[in-house]
Amino acid sequence: MGPGLAGAQVAAPEPLQEVVVSAKSDRSETPGTPPNTPSPAYGISSARMADFNVVNPEDALKYAPNLAVRKRFIGDINSIISVRSTSSRQSARGLVYADGLLLSNLLGSDFTFPPRWSLVNAAEIERIDVLYGPYSALYPGNSLGATVLISTRTPEKFEGDASVQLFTQRFGLYGTHENFNGFHANAYVGDRVGAFSYLVSVDRQGSTSQPLSFYTAARSTTRAGSADKPVTGAFFDKDQTGADRVVMGVNSEGVTHTIQDQLKVKLGYDITKTLQAQFTAAYWQQNRSSTTGSYLRDAAGNVVSNGNVNIGGNRYVIPANAFAPSNGEDARWLYGLSLRTRNQTGWNFSGTASLFDVSKDISRTANTAGTGPGTVTFGDGTGWRTLDLKADHRPENLPGGHWFTFGYHYDNYRLSNTTYNTSDWQAATLTAFNNAFAGKTETQALYAQDAWYFAEDWKLIPGVRYEHWRAYDGSRSQPGVNLGYPERSKSNWSPKLALEKAFGQDWLARLSLGQAYRYPTVSELFQGRITGTSLINNDPNLKPERSFSKDLTFERTLDASHLRLSLYEDDIHDALVSQTNTTVFPTVTSFQNVDRVRTRGIELAYDARDLFISGFDLAASGAYNHSKTLENAKNPTSVGKYFYRIPQWRANLVGTYRITPAWAGTLAMTYSGRQYNTLDNSDVNPDTFGGTSSFLTFDVKLTYRPARNVRLGLGIDNVTDQRYYVYHPYPGRTFYAEAKVSF
Template sequence: MNRKQPDAAEAPASTGQAKSRTGDAPANAVADDILVVGQRERPIEIAPRGLAVSLGQEQFAGTNAVNVSDLIKYAPNFFIRRRYIGDSNAGPGFRGTSGQQAARTLVMIDGFVVSNFLSNGIGNSPKFDLVGPQEVRQFDIVYGPYSSRYVGNSMGGIVNITTNDVERTEGFLSVQGFAQPFDQYGTDATYAGGAADGGFGLRQKDGPWSVRVSGHYLRSEGQPPNFLFLLPATGAAAGTAVTGAVIDPDTLTRVATANGVPTTTTRPSGTVLANDPAPIFASQGRALVTQLQGKLRLGYDDGTIKAEGLFAYWHNLEQLNEVDCYLRDAQNNRVCEGRVTTLGRNWTAAGANLSRNVREEYLAGIKVAAPVGPFAVKLVASTFQTAKMQTETSNGYVAGINRGAGTFTDNGPTGWYTGDLTLEYKADRNLFAFGATASLYKTDQTRYNTSDWLAHTAPVFVTRNFGKTRQLSLWGEDRLELTDALSITAGLRYDDWRAFSGGLGRVGTAGAIIYNSYATRTNNAVSPTLSAELALDPRTKVQLSLAMATRFPTVGELFQGALNSDGTFNINSFDPNLPPERSNDANLLLARDFGKLRLTGSVFYQRVKNSLFSFQGLNQFGVITTSFKSIDVTRQYGVELLAEARNFLIDGLSVDANGAWLDSRIVRNSALPASNGVFFQRIPRWRFNGNLRYDITPRVQGVLGVRYASRPNTDILGLQRGHTYGYISELFALDAKVNFRLNEHMRISAGVDNITNSRDFVIHPYPERSFLLEAGWTL
């Protein structure tokens, strides 16, 4: 898992190339390289082959951002699944890769890997919140695996977050307040919160040392992430007579025949209710999030050797400890649990659990760049560790409020180690680079039953699962400038992968804990890349990029099995021989600079063998299970158009707009043949994003933003499509912001997201209309 420099590294003085600080253009960089879309002040920090987008302060000023992932919400054909402010499961999606395929996105902060390749799902989103939004200098995004410098987890794309350098004595402070009125079903409330970013940096006068200390604090109330449905009860005995249940007619899904005639009605869960949707009896209440992040960055730069050390700590507490029960009995008492009678039928109210999740995690890393003979050498090494991750959940509502029984899940030791060595040699028209990367990912999770869910009193062992994967890689890449107008880059990557020390434990029939171990697995892959770039004229460039990539299974995808009562593995519950994902990719770019307007067109294609995805279907033994399985073949292709305008039509007007059309389908799925030919789950056909910024005066800026994605399929069969809770709906958000610069050091801003109060869903509800106030100070 690696981060590499652009095509030119910081060069040793002996080559005659100019010294380059982090963020300064490499010696062979073209300052007006129109194949990198976005900000023009700084060069992109990752190899820009395929569609490459770099966002800087100009774009950030046009965004209402509390979490750092908010800064890229207008990026082209890109998506962040953020349910509410402070959502730690903010999964990114590229083109036809959804947030449920987190293992296909390589994310780095200052070159240190923060991708969570412990599994492949929403719960394994990258660790974006290790950096606050006020620290970010730029976001670089590359779509697809078109450079051999990066592991196959870049199959979807790469994101690198670069924080500000310490160039002088400095300080900054930002405070934010936000609020969201929310009205859905029987819940009507306003949720609010605040955040603060601050820090200082010191640079040694006439010396090589620098230091930065920074921190971020957030406390947020989010809208309810879940609503609870009544379940049909068996038997004729009546329950407590109640009122207040809410029927949402949009929870009905129309499953059409070939001629378009609706034949079946069903809830998102798939329960058939004879043309009557299940009533909703409660919301899970507010999502209360508290986050605390601190970071120390130590730098050294004497003009020849540059080094940096980083330590970042992150604390996250997420509580769902309130339930908004809609049901009332004859005495107007709340009813949150048990057998009830309403709407002429008997039901069971269940699932109103209370929960708390606490995490303490840290990132530590070091990187060194220096000339060694004719080579520019760079070494990056880091580790991310979960010092504490505990989840406590009650067994129902009554147990929750009375500190009764529940479950307790403890993680640890869990985390990863990564290393990356790069050597680059620059000749007159040739840049040759080669290197090695290494990674180790490990997880260990134990689940207990407890008599007091919140204090996890008297824990009783239930299950434990654990395992490791490691990957060693060698790569080489050569960029050759054949003429002033034509360059070719060819690369090759070799990966050696191993999964080991995996196992599962549970209580046996005699009460003893029994462990079974997974067999060690090994695999390898050779992945080539090829890219050609041609300048048709000084303002027009074309680039064709081809690649093959291999993404090996994660710990969680492999070590997911269950045990039988005798302690042996249930062979139907897992597939220890999941194959790696292998993709063939192509991307054609055409870019034209018209002066005040730059247009970039992109056509892409990807075909993946053995896509790993969790769904209900036949396992390797022909038994129906819900687990990670291999989809034989998927493919996606599409077209993207990006426009960047500065001082366009009128002075002071800047526009960044993009649109994408794509077709992403399951070609063949032997585990679930009914899904053959179906548009892939959670992927929209259309995406549009735009951000318009107008300098009303030299000190006042007005901003409008828009985000749109068409309605995708909610399930892998393409049968569930809806625009309500429980579905992946169409997304439309119109945003606005006003920035005021009071003086050189002070600024304030006010913004609103989702002005039209569109009610959209990603299974869970998205935020409704939200307001943000911010004040910032810099030294």
């Protein structure tokens, strides 16, 4: 039997729960995944994470099958999961939990609404599990892409950990050729004293990104006049559509510098031998600034950032805000309280409540390249709260009988943004109201799921989820205009069904079917622009996404290896996408419903320990995704085209050789194939700023343990220094050095 089978301790979701499962009931589960999971799964332990260059929690998923994390630099808080039929701009199609507490930011669905990874310290992670697809009734329709379950440590004795990491990259593109550096330090301490346990962690990170955005203009054909200032320093290339353009400097997010701090406390108390309470409080803050700069110089060598200029004999008009810098501060609180029972058989109950509060969210942006007026945006008071109640009954005679689970879920999301004009953008001296938008969404759900062992080696997992969603208190304001929107509500049933068949002790086949609804977020509904008295570029009447997903998986589990082959299809109606409605004049770009998108794919994943020789571990995966827009009345040119930001091919290969008990080396490869950044596939030149590249990268890491409690590491990501893009350029060759002491 494979690892984690008979007698294993496995974790159940929301909150995690220790259960004992037999060989046949557990044969479908990779170690650590919840029992009776009707989904393909991937898991990684903290011991395996030590073999990779991991700075932030999301780095642990960098080699997961058919999954990518859009992380543009170390310290990037906009790290979005892309998996199967979900692109890297559809953040609301993914769920991330830490010890049952929701980290997913479902206030919107784009790169500015990523999971709040920063509220987990990478050093406290015990393991991470990924469940693919919306096949479990225990999770809402946002699981359409994947559900990520992070399990953190619960100390059983006194322990601690302290580490320091340094990293640097040399990056060259256009007129930028510099080193960009950073550091990361964290520590935790924990203990159990009788029935009481605690874990306290601190984390600090400082990083500077490579340039993320550049100011560009289409190649001009207008001859310059005598009043146009001659400049040098521009770069000529082609944009993502193949059109000629001029690159004039670093703008927008530019070179982003961040300082991030985190403090987290987790307290546990065993009320009885089978009843446990847990409280979590986490605080995270960040100071950020974006440095911009023009490449253009006049005849005297002075920087030119705006006005009419002469580049190569042609006129270009650079607006005053082309190279406007920005900065800001952020602070977040996460509170969680859970109560659970841990009976080996019979009934178990759990309750988990969480509160995520944005206590500070200030963004300042200049109107010009220097000091002076600008705007400041406040997002304070935004956040969400959740409540999950769950009960399950495990029969004593497994495998056999029914394992019932049922529960209730509640979530409430609130979003509030207000922007003011300011006479001094750095001091944020407010002068006048500019605009505001706000809104709330609420979802209540009831669910039930059964694992029925109706015959030897057979298991049926039927489930159903009922959800009632409403959006309310939506508003949009500009000077002299305040628009409110009526309350909306919708209810849906989402049936699920999975059938498993075991073949001998090693093989298992599972067919999973699932209906899922992903409801619009506050930002998609109300974050529009007012013209006159109308909201013209958002639709407060958006429909929910509706998916019918299917998965056929075959797995083989041995003592030292696991093999999985999965075929899947996601057929999605009313997909929520930011697109241009080309059937109206003038055209409107906003979040809209795309009538139908279908993705079919195949995944192969293999994981082995001590392969060929003792001490050599290998993980390999490959995936093919065929994702196309089948119907889209608002943008007919996209019909029949590949859906955006889903590569046709993905592959990972990771080998670790434990040379001696003290020395280990890892070599990893990641491949991502052709993908598009537009629905109509007009970006025919992907390997440039603004494009979305295919890429093949290599990472290495060498680890040395001079003592049992000391670990030293040297690593390199992107060894070949490939220049590749996800609209923004990804990092260049990055070097890591780390030291860690455990006690």
